[in-house]
Amino acid sequence: MVKKWIFPVVALLALAFVSPLLVAEDEAKTDEAAAHEFIGVKKCSFCHKKDGTFPSWEKTAHATAFDNLKTDAEKSNEVCLSCHATGMTAKDELLEGVQCEACHGAGGDYWKKSVMEDRELAIKNGLIIPTAETCQKCHTGEVPEGHKELPAFDYEKMKATGVHDMPVAEKTEG
Numbered sequence: 001m002v003k004k005w006i007f008p009v010v011a012l013l014a015l016a017f018v019s020p021l022l023v024a025e026d027e028a029k030t031d032e033a034a035a036h037e038f039i040g041v042k043k044c045s046f047c048h049k050k051d052g053t054f055p056s057w058e059k060t061a062h063a064t065a066f067d068n069l070k071t072d073a074e075k076s077n078e079v080c081l082s083c084h085a086t087g088m089t090a091k092d093e094l095l096e097g098v099q100c101e102a103c104h105g106a107g108g109d110y111w112k113k114s115v116m117e118d119r120e121l122a123i124k125n126g127l128i129i130p131t132a133e134t135c136q137k138c139h140t141g142e143v144p145e146g147h148k149e150l151p152a153f154d155y156e157k158m159k160a161t162g163v164h165d166m167p168v169a170e171k172t173e174g
Contacts, residue, residue: 048100063097
């Protein structure tokens with residue numbers, strides 16, 4: 001008689017012990033999925049050429065920021081790259097200059113038109129709407145040794161001037 005209920009009890013105890021481990025593993029996978037990948041300005045330009053954003057960005061100092069790094073030591077220095085480059089793609093390609101994703105977040109999960117058409121969905125998938133804090137990651141009063149002094153950073157002035165034209169749809173809204 002006792003033997004009939006031992007197996008179910010042991011199975012329940014084993015399940016109680018193993019299930020938290022399975023949940024933790026699923027949470028780790030979810031955290032990995034939350035890390036978005038950089039895709040590069042070429043993919044962003046597919047849509048943003050038409051709305052004027054990409055061509056106006058190309059004329060900015062951000063687009064050519066990497067060119068200011070003259071030596072191989074500067075071009076491989078993480079401190080320099082943190083402001084003069086955007087990041088690395090999944091294929092370990094360096095995204096030179098301050099590309100779209102430096103300010104708007106890695107676009108691997110939001111760059112497709114079907115996602116970008118829904119602002120909240122795009123944000124949920126990694127799109128960042130830049131703020132003063134976004135800019136101040138690089139535009140601070142502190143510069144690395146040997147770097148030329150930066151002009152004072154006025155977020156409101158820069159926001160009004162812009163680092164690129166706003167997409168036509170956003171110009172007419174609000």
